[in-house]
Amino acid sequence: MSITLLPLEDLSEVERRQASVLESNTLMERAGRDIADRLARELPEKGSVTILCGTGNNGGDGFTAARCLKARGYRVTCVMVGDEAPHAQEAKAAFEAWKRAGGAVVRDPETLPRADLVVDALLGVGGTGPLRGEMLDATIWYNVQNSLKVSIDVPTGLNAETGCWNGRIPGCSSDMTICLLSVHAGLLMNQGRDAAGHICLSELDVSIPLALTGIIDEDDFSHILEPRRHFCHKGTWGSLAVVGGSDGFLGAALMAARAGLRLGAGRVTLEFLAKDAPKVIPMSPELMIAPGKLDLPSFTTIVAGPGLGGDEEAVGRLAEAIECKETPLVIDAGGLRALAEHPELQDRLLGRRAGTVITPHPLEAARILKVKVDEVQANRIFWARELALQTNAVVVLKGTGTVVALRSGRAWVNPTGSAALATAGTGDVLAGMIGAFLAQGFDITSATLGAVWLHGAAAEAATMPIPADELSARAARALSMLRRAKLSWAEAKADPLDPFGSLALQPGQLVPAPVEMIGKVRH
Secondary structure, three states, X not given: OOOEOOOHHHHHHHHHHHHHHOXXXXXXXXXXXXXXXXXHOOOOOOOEEEEEEOOOXXXXXXXXXXXXXXXXXXXXXXXXXXXXXXXXXXXXXXXXXXXXXXXXXXXXXXXXXXXXXXXXXXXXXXXXXXXXXXXXXXXXXXHOOOOEEEEEOOOOOEOOXXXXXXXXXXXXXXXXXXXXXXXXXXXXXXXXXXXHOXXXXXXXXXXXXOOOEEEOOHHHHXXXXXOOOOOOOHHHHOEEEEEEOOOOOHHHHHHHHHHHHHOOOOEEEEEEOOOOOOOOOOOOOOOEEOOOOOOHHHXXXXXXXXXXXXXXXHHHHHHHHHOOOOOOEEEOOHHHHHHHHOHHHHHHHOOOOOOEEEOOOHHHHHHHHOOOHHHHXXXXXXXXXXXXHHHOOEEEEOOOOOEEEOXXXXXXXXXXXXXXXXXXXXXXXXXXXXXXXXXXXXXXXXXXXXXXXXXXXXXOOOOOOOOHHHHHHHHHHHHHHHHHHOOOOOOOOOOOOOOOOOOOOOOOOOOOOOEEEOOOOOO
């Protein structure tokens, strides 16, 4: 994981450790400098800035950034919100330094003219309760400004770890959030994804410890991005069985199977549970349709659940897939419903020796965990980890900021994707993609992280919903582009049938980096 997501208690420990070895206000001075550097890139010459400052150290960062910007010739005004002066000791020093520099401080932002840029330095990670009083008034003023809006650390009113609005009262919605020391998981999940805007990070020249949670990036599934060797055949890339497609739900299993083919499984066979299932799929003649029950242990990987009904036959077939203890298994959709309704199936998962991946959306996860869906959404990483422990599976908790969690406690938040994924069938496609990578022999963590990242990357630039079956084709093209980028002869060997032509990618060209590093960066 190239970018870790520190829990707040770990972040506090880093700050305490630095306070014991650095002179007072050193980190705040570094923060103010880096914030000012980044804001200056967005400002016109002699541009104007209004900074809303709270009474804690987030406000102190705002006053320090204001002083740095003023020294560069920008017109800066600070608004003191919550009291006449800051309460935190370092913030008091920053406030006095700003006044000594001739900086202007007002108490009511309504008295100010429009600024080119407004900054939210009100609460940062310290805000946990619902907004009220002056803080709420300042937030309302901030949101209606026709200016570039930037939050420091976390948009005011947002829970830094869950991405939910504290007390369900919306706070600051920003175009950019500048994080200090660590990015916060809540900026990538739930309402935080929209509230944060573009995310920047300054580590303030501090050595940041590794954490159990991080952001998925290409390094986490680098083996999948390696171009294939010429010396291979379809058997090299495994066989994938897709079990599902009960009456009325043939399309779900079909989309999972087509995703498996497109993402590289050597051979894909469908076992429909519908009584009058087709014998061949004209639009996908490469797919094999089983005339009856498949010999599941003979396959490299099994995907069970897309379009799976809830009758006795369907539940029994899922149980048989689970009993293939040496075969990697992906469970989705109807299979997850069966796990929730038949807890004994969860007990059987605990005895599997091969890896299992489950891909619930929040409601499916809540049903298995026997909690309310709001609880799952309010603490997505926690509940993904709990579900991994309960099922002995790699958990893919889908949604804004999809979470991948392992039984060991390791977890990742996915930065790719868009609202274009909010359409029927995209989850079936993801299950097929994970199955494809497992069938090809990739380890379960790489296969899952790679599929989740590419699934989101396929929708990154879309502004309208993508038909689910089109999504796997887009994901396959994205993978092809990334593999081609690894070849020094990419343009000379370009595929003339590829709609992307002979493009050789540069880092971040397919999907921009989720976090912009600013200040002095160690990596």
